[in-house]
Amino acid sequence: MILATYLLAFAPALPAQQAKSQGLIWALQPTQVVLPDGSAAEGQTVLIQDGRILGVGTDLELPSGARRWKLDGVLAPGFVDAFSAYGTDAPAQEDSRVMTPMLRAYDAVDLGHQDWTELCEAGITSVHILPQPNNIQAGWGALVASGGEGRMLASRTRQALSLVLSRVGDSAFGPSSLAGAIELFEVADTARIPGVADRGVLAHVDDASAIRSVRRSLGKDIDIRWMMWGDPASYGGELKGEVAGMPIPGIGAWTPRGLETLKRLHKAGVKIVFGTWSPSGARQPGDLRRAAATMSRLTGDPEAAMASITSHAADFLGTDQVGAIGKGRRADLVLWSAHPLDPSAKIRAVLINGIAVHRSADSE
């Protein structure tokens, strides 16, 4: 009943009438709030104004005029799909050249695509679209908010690099070996690409020598995040303490080696991040939450598992605006019937930028 009241109150605040809610402060008081450490805490209040979170805590003073809403459920940050091809009809790629640093994945995005609704209904509120890792300098990633229609949040996230020979190699024109690819990469001087110094890079790798080359070439001043391909068991130790993405295994692909690798990477301090894109085909939007739940069960670390699709994923793409319920962040929130890592939990409502864009039929 309380939830329904809240949703009905929010329903008029959908984009067409958004202006009316500007300046209003909403004080959301759900049963529990998923904190940045992944745990669910009771008695929390989340203050929202103009699509931003003003504060979170148990002893917040409600500003005068704030509207208080008690919510039945667990309020969690929207999931971040850290590397995705959703919302595009054709992959962002340019195969005619080895280096395409100015390519923007955003140019391949269709903001009217039906994928945005599907992603939203799976609790995914932020989607990082990456150019295909087919070029050594592959171009810029893009961050899009899901919902009824996509909304661009950043048209240039990180510069994607690729030293995955199976993707950048070309037996006719080269490079035909990893050594050749590394040489081309080091000559290219990625650090001088406008925007790289501020936004950092995202390096696709499948080999330890590629990791060392990227580090050597970019130095310590450039922010680097990693995308692991191939067999991370053979080189993952190089990424100790760093944020690295890995594809979600497909059906029947949770091999003992894969499971053990995930466990050991986590134990070594690699901050693992999941995304729905995979060379063998896109995963279902629901697979993102499944991967996190699986990681939690496997590692016994629900905090890291939750971060793999929220805060660490946001860090992976280079933003602190999404991925957690914290002061100053976007109010991209999902109200669940239980903790989002509980697969029996159902979505009751999704807020993007503080506006309810989706609510489940049974929430009324």
Added chain:
Amino acid sequence: MLRTSRRCSVSSGPDPSNRFGIPRSVSPFFRHLPLPAAALAILVAVAGPVSTATSQEAAAGGYERTYTIQADACWLPGGRVLSPAFVSLDKGVIARISTTAPPARSTVFGTQKPNIIKVKGTLAPSLVDAWSGLPMAGRDGGRRPLPQSRIAEDLPVMVPGADAALAARVDALRNSGVGFVYLGRTDGNLQRGLGVVTGFSVNDLPYAIGDDWLDFAGTGSGSAAQIRAQDLKTAFDNAVALRDSRDDYEEKLDKYEEDLKKYEESFAKYLEEQKKDGKKGGNARAEDPKSSGKKKDDKRPKRPKRPASPRRNVAGDLILDAIDGKLRVRIQADSEWVVAVAVELVEEHNLDLVLVNAIGGEAYADSLADHGIGVVLDLSRQLAGDDALAEEFLAYRKAGVDVALGSGGRDLGPMLLTLAGELVAAGVDQDEVWRALTSTPANLLGLSGQAGALQRGASGSMILFGGAHPFDASGVFRSHQPK
């Protein structure tokens, strides 16, 4: 909803706010009893006879140690919750479940305190995967699987390192909470051979429990499914015909024996008559018109022909064993055609049958329930975006069919519980889903009392969870493997 027991310390069910299974208080009834009496009463309430078979299975697993696990709570059969829980294991088997610690033992060396391992969370039985993805293909040396090939014969010997790759897979399965699996072949032959239920040894190797199962693959879709269903029916019809032909043979053989006797008598008479007629010798061969070149003697009796023996048919014999109740049967029914034939076969031959997959079988749910045919559904279908599983589950349960959940012959690993939890989100009762992963498959596979429930005499393979229930991955999850 979990039931409240009248006799022991239980709660009315998992408290959603109690995410880490904080110990619940002992029931008021027991608080009024003297402590030893209450402890005894609780022990009596949860104890049952230890089956000899289980002890034998434990011995097969190679478990040796005796110890007690103290947890915040444990889930007992019938939806009861015991809190706090002391689960004592002896050689891999649960020897005692109580709210109190086991007493110290007196030995010649003095008093020996029980070895107690304290853990935080709730204990529950490990999962029984009635349709495992543990790969057994190729373990027969690459030979083409024959209808009589037995998985039990292909299992590795119970020594460490006997099969490191298989042990790694078993270890991954156990860490995912699985304690028992059904192992069968996954090839496309109609008669796949003989599968078997296995537990896992102390060396992470599967060991067979119980008898073989006759495995059929009712795979395919469209017209291929119709053909496969007809082939299945024909296989059983042929087996019956085989038996009939053998019965005829027996009759013919009896008649042949009689005829032979009569022939010997009449031939003796014939020889006597030949002697009386003054012909020389009593040798039948000498009198043979063929050898002597003389005209055929019409009075000579004819020797009866021995009836031809029926051909040997191993596959048919196995089906006949199933018809005679000596083998239980599993049929993978990927279409309603196969489900229909399976029901027909049970009606005709009274088979002890479990249906796997049972696609489109909801239309036959009442018949399945009437004949006690259990169904194993494939959880991996949800990974492919198939959201009809929950509806099928509910339809079968509504009709009273026993439903188990399995990996669909795939390696789902730790996703098994996650996918099962999604069925709850899709509207299936949480307790129903839990039973479909534990007690129901245990019953369907003939493991009652050994697996699928925490009770005295059952396997000590357990899971420990810290969330609201085992599906909840927001809390701690571990599997306990007996030592």
